[in-house]
Amino acid sequence: MASTNDPFQFQEFEEAGNLLEANRDATTISIEDDDMPERQRNAAGFSPDVNDEDPHASDDKTELLSGQKKSAPFWTFEYYQRFFDIETHHVKERIIGSMLPWPGKNFIHVHLRRKPDLYGPFWICTTLVFALAISGNFSNFLLHLGKPDHKYSPQFGKVTIAATAIFSYAWFVPLALWGCLLWRNNKIMNLVSYSFMEIVCVYGYSLAIYIPAVVLWIIPFEWLRWCSIVVALCLSGSVLVMTFWPAVREDHPKVIAAIMSAIVLLNVLLAVGCKAYFFSKPEAAPSPAPSAALELTKAPSAT
Amino acid sequence: MADEANRQFAGLSDVSISEDIPVEGDISVPMGSSSSNRQRGEEDEFSTLDEPVKETILRDLRAVGSKFIHVLYPKRSSVLLRDWDLWGPLLLCVTLALLLQGGAADSEDQGGPQFAEVFVIVWFGSIIITLNSKLLGGTISFFQSLCVLGYCIMPLTAAMAVCRIVLVGGSGTVSFIVRLVVVTASFGWSTFASTAFLADNQPPGRKSLVVYPVFLFYFVIGWMVLTFSPSQ
Numbered sequence: 001m002a003s004t005n006d007p008f009q010f011q012e013f014e015e016a017g018n019l020l021e022a023n024r025d026a027t028t029i030s031i032e033d034d035d036m037p038e039r040q041r042n043a044a045g046f047s048p049d050v051n052d053e054d055p056h057a058s059d060d061k062t063e064l065l066s067g068q069k070k071s072a073p074f075w076t077f078e079y080y081q082r083f084f085d086i087e088t089h090h091v092k093e094r095i096i097g098s099m100l101p102w103p104g105k106n107f108i109h110v111h112l113r114r115k116p117d118l119y120g121p122f123w124i125c126t127t128l129v130f131a132l133a134i135s136g137n138f139s140n141f142l143l144h145l146g147k148p149d150h151k152y153s154p155q156f157g158k159v160t161i162a163a164t165a166i167f168s169y170a171w172f173v174p175l176a177l178w179g180c181l182l183w184r185n186n187k188i189m190n191l192v193s194y195s196f197m198e199i200v201c202v203y204g205y206s207l208a209i210y211i212p213a214v215v216l217w218i219i220p221f222e223w224l225r226w227c228s229i230v231v232a233l234c235l236s237g238s239v240l241v242m243t244f245w246p247a248v249r250e251d252h253p254k255v256i257a258a259i260m261s262a263i264v265l266l267n268v269l270l271a272v273g274c275k276a277y278f279f280s281k282p283e284a285a286p287s288p289a290p291s292a293a294l295e296l297t298k299a300p301s302a303t
Numbered sequence: 304m305a306d307e308a309n310r311q312f313a314g315l316s317d318v319s320i321s322e323d324i325p326v327e328g329d330i331s332v333p334m335g336s337s338s339s340n341r342q343r344g345e346e347d348e349f350s351t352l353d354e355p356v357k358e359t360i361l362r363d364l365r366a367v368g369s370k371f372i373h374v375l376y377p378k379r380s381s382v383l384l385r386d387w388d389l390w391g392p393l394l395l396c397v398t399l400a401l402l403l404q405g406g407a408a409d410s411e412d413q414g415g416p417q418f419a420e421v422f423v424i425v426w427f428g429s430i431i432i433t434l435n436s437k438l439l440g441g442t443i444s445f446f447q448s449l450c451v452l453g454y455c456i457m458p459l460t461a462a463m464a465v466c467r468i469v470l471v472g473g474s475g476t477v478s479f480i481v482r483l484v485v486v487t488a489s490f491g492w493s494t495f496a497s498t499a500f501l502a503d504n505q506p507p508g509r510k511s512l513v514v515y516p517v518f519l520f521y522f523v524i525g526w527m528v529l530t531f532s533p534s535q
Contacts, residue, residue: 046513084435087512088508088510123516128521156527
């Protein structure tokens, strides 16, 4: 009961109804049932555990616990700032996690935790574009180091082609995969679903392993190039496969096989295509003009 | 008559103008900030419209020159940030693009960078780096960042001029090594100078996230400078 004798003494306010006896005009809000279940749950020993093994439950809880996420419309600056809310050590962890696949550790669940970022994918793709162009150029230069008649030319047109190839792989393949998963989700009730940004994030980080591989390709030994391609393909392919396995495992086996093989195949295509286009084999001449010139000079001398 | 007049403005009479709010004053043009560059002290001018053109141009040139000196000796000062201008970056970009012309591959279609390509790389790259640092929560403004990134290209432009002079002497291994050393030194200088200005405005824990794109940007420009080969 509210005692008005000593205002500084701690008073127990039990029910709003009791207060109304003192002042009937006061507005009171009664919060009835909301905190009762909470107290009962806590009393029963049930504690929300975010490090649950079950990924679905932890996802639900993190959404509840993170509170209201205000979503700004996509044409404002604040919408994109949400995807750059990341620290240096997060980026490092994500890059290392994408290079070292661990069976059972899903990249999206372990590293992204519902906070995909755009910083990593964008700068990894940009670095890869320039690494490809520079390494390709440098390997051509090393190839023709001894020959005096070869005129060295830095081929800047290749930067544009590399950029188009890599950025379209990093954006259109996730778009297609997301659409495909959405379509399958409508047919089969799947508990695990990934948002578009998360898929873009996985694909962006999975390209990180190719940067050291591309730098290794400068060394003009074919066996070394093929070794590094195979290693990079295995690592990035397995990261992708292990990430998307939970999203498709409840599906029809043929659909699973089709989606997984499409993921792996596109990865292989990108790697081998880049190697073939930017890095020529040590025996053959890279560009048509000097080789044509060499053949023209050789033909008259042979006859 | 008075009644009609009163009725016309009946609404206005309800508006009470408090006596504390002064409704008088005078409109005057504020005095222009006295800059130390002003030579004619006796002419107290309100605006810069009446000064001779030479004065205007010289003031801008002096501002640009002082910023060049601040890039040469980068210390944590706010001159570049406070009075940003884009004249210096434009001048440097045009100089760099002109020096990169006349290369071996101008006649071929696959060759050295065209004038427009250098421009696109420098300005587009600066804009992307600025957007990146703003998205990461930096407090620097858009044009201030463009100004800093543009001015810090100066060591690389100087390296390009040195490379062209070295290439006049010959393009063997010795000249390549000299060029490599010069370009590496100036690339390091550019990156260091720009991070001295830019990194302070970032929240801690994200500094290397902001520095890395700057590093990549100057690396690409340094590669363009290094791989320039003259036509024979």
